[in-house]
Amino acid sequence: MSNQPPKAASYKVAFVLITSLFFIWAFLHNINPILIPHLKKACQLTDLQSSFIDTAVYLGYFIIALPAGWFMHKYGYKKGILFGLILYAIGAALFIPAASARSYNFFLVALFIIASGATFLETVANPYITKLGDKASSEQRLNFAQSFNGVGAFIAPIIGGQFILSGIEHTPRELQNFSPEQLNNYLSFEANSIKIPYMVITGVVLLVALFFVFTRLPEIVEEDIEDDGHGHKSFSLKIFRHRHVTWAVIAEFFYVGAQVGVGSFFIRFSRFTMGLPEKEAAYLWGFIAMVGFMLGRFAGTFFMRYVKPSKLLSLYAVINIVLLIIALMAFGKIAVYSLLAVPFFMSIMFPTIFALGIKGLGEESKIASSFLVMSIVGGAIIPPIMGQISDKTGSIQMAYIVPLLCFVFVLYFGWKGYKFVEPKTVVV
Template sequence: MAKNKYLFPLILVTSLFFLWAFLHNINSILIPHLKKALELTDTQSSYIDVAVYTAYFIIAIPAGLFVHKYSYKKGIILGLILFATGAFLFIPAANAQSYTFFLVAIFISASGATFLETVANPYVSILGDKETSTQRLNFAQSFNGAGALLAPIIGGQLILSGIEHTPAELKHMSAAQLAAYLQTEANTVKLPYMVIGVVVIVLILLFIFTHIPAVKEDDEAVESHSPGADFSIRVFKNSHLKWAVIAEFCYVGSQVCVGSFFIRYAKFVAGIAEKEAAFLFGFIAMGGFMVGRFAGTFIMKYIDPAKLLSLYAVINILLLIIALTTKGHVALYSLLAVPFFMSIMFPTIFALGIKGLGEETKIASSFLVMSIIGGGVAPWFMGQISDRTGSIQMAYIVPLICFLFILYFGLKGHKIVKRPI
């Protein structure tokens, strides 16, 4: 009976993993769509990702402090309110055809997602038996994989119109025709984001009227703190947290790198057309990512999480070496296999990073969520290498280096050691 009291709250919190994955992965649709609807340059359209990662970096610490002062439940509700607000703001942004307005809406939704991720990851890990915390978090993260798979499919059907005019055709339109076409394109985001907003409001009501257990963190191996103690960077006296932040930074960077440049890589090594490459990545790579989350949860019943993390890091290093040194379908499918072995990395690093932190768990969670900024840094280095060498294939050395850091964390960095800072 004691365990059953956690079941419905756990189901509700697990739904949040799908929600923020949907936010991240719908960007692959929004970027080309808003580029067309608002006549943006490629650089301007990339600000969509910048808005998301900046929100995570800026809001993570305030989110952790808010949750520490109040509660997990209030943090979730505030996050959902921000998420819904951002979704509904897409409607006036589309009416105004204002890219700045869109970016503000995206930033607000991403701020809400930051609250949700800051809360949900540690809450799931402590909502139940301590011995199965990593397994439980990986199971919840499996629904993150489902969101990653479904977002581009649903977004592509509901947002993309399929109408693509050449620059010459646009030039031959009258001012009225062009304005009507662009407004029609901008309007396609209204219905999907209104639906998202309504769904999130339903979740808000469920959380308000559901008893969410105020579970206390395990204070094992943690010094007691008096009320009002400083929970800021002092948390980094825990060496395993420092390495977890580095590892998470590298993981998110590698994940974004592998996906962001895949279509160009497929053309470079195997002459695959962009539509076919997008299909391969969506259904093979992201499908493998989702399956890998569920498979990893099962495998962790028999293999220690840190050992499995190390094994998967080694496999990805080997796959990327093949992807860097061969051509054709061997190189292509080696890279497509990488997301399966990335699947357990974020939740496993997260769970190992907050292990034994007690009351410091909330602020530690904020630092780990902030590390998502790696997704905005690592791809820049890939772009630099590609531009300087003329080889997008050579640029894949960046995620390979990232996996080396993850391997170190799995082998040694995750071990709990307290050091002065």
């Protein structure tokens, strides 16, 4: 018989299950670089149309984050997780009829539903992980769980490239020479290649949901928030009376924008500064930058045993600012490898900002979590700004001043913005 207290044992089981969710939503975000070229072929899209794949995902996060927080506030963590997994599975299953119809709009609806489910999972899992143990180690615990987000970031494009991309590419001139029947067969073949992978994804997500159904998760008892005078707890924008929540949302917005922007334009940056072919640049991003991102999560978890999370966050922000200054001023390998080093130091930022942003909130951490997840919309806003700068200046390198400025906001949060200050009570 184990000498371990039942509570500690149940926390370990819950931690393992919740950590699996981090991999699931990482898969969604990091399969998009595969879906964009694949659906561009299968549905005969322009580059602008194919970019709506990212739009569908980020829009899902932005629209669903608050409803997810309200749902969790009313029904609790476990039901929020189950609802999120069911939505995710429904969206993945819809890829099958979307492929049969070869309808891009259908694919976008399916992606929006998957993203909605992932929003529930992320809104629930991030704060729940911080509650499964000692408050003092909440940032370290969340960073460790987020390390498996890094694993998903590394594995998703490999699996997608292997089982979704056919490797068959025809020029527009070649397609024009196809008969209508040949063209239809080719496009149907490309569209249908997505069916089996998404059937597997649907099955895996439903299996994870079954584990949650039959597992008793520990109830997290949190302090009640103030009553509104009618027997209801307040659950509104009043969360922003906490200064550190406001700064966490701002920092998370700029961090996510920087993360997406740095990666989205890396291939073009490499061509501009070093003349690197796109396939080689993609290889470097996958096997150096994203592996570095994954390892950075595990390393950050270790470093937090000895360095306060806020100080480590500030240090990493400074390092990324320096790396981006080098990337802006240098050319050749120095510029490219400076940029490749950035993801290692980005790795701890999202979970650390998140954990510091909800610290000391009790029950209000649920609504704060919703706003922090909503801030992922930065990933839909910052990259177009970079694109605009590139178009105006003719230099994609110059556009990297935008993520540099984004990391200044992260630095401020780690320096001062994270500090919890008890809101003043107004006596009437």
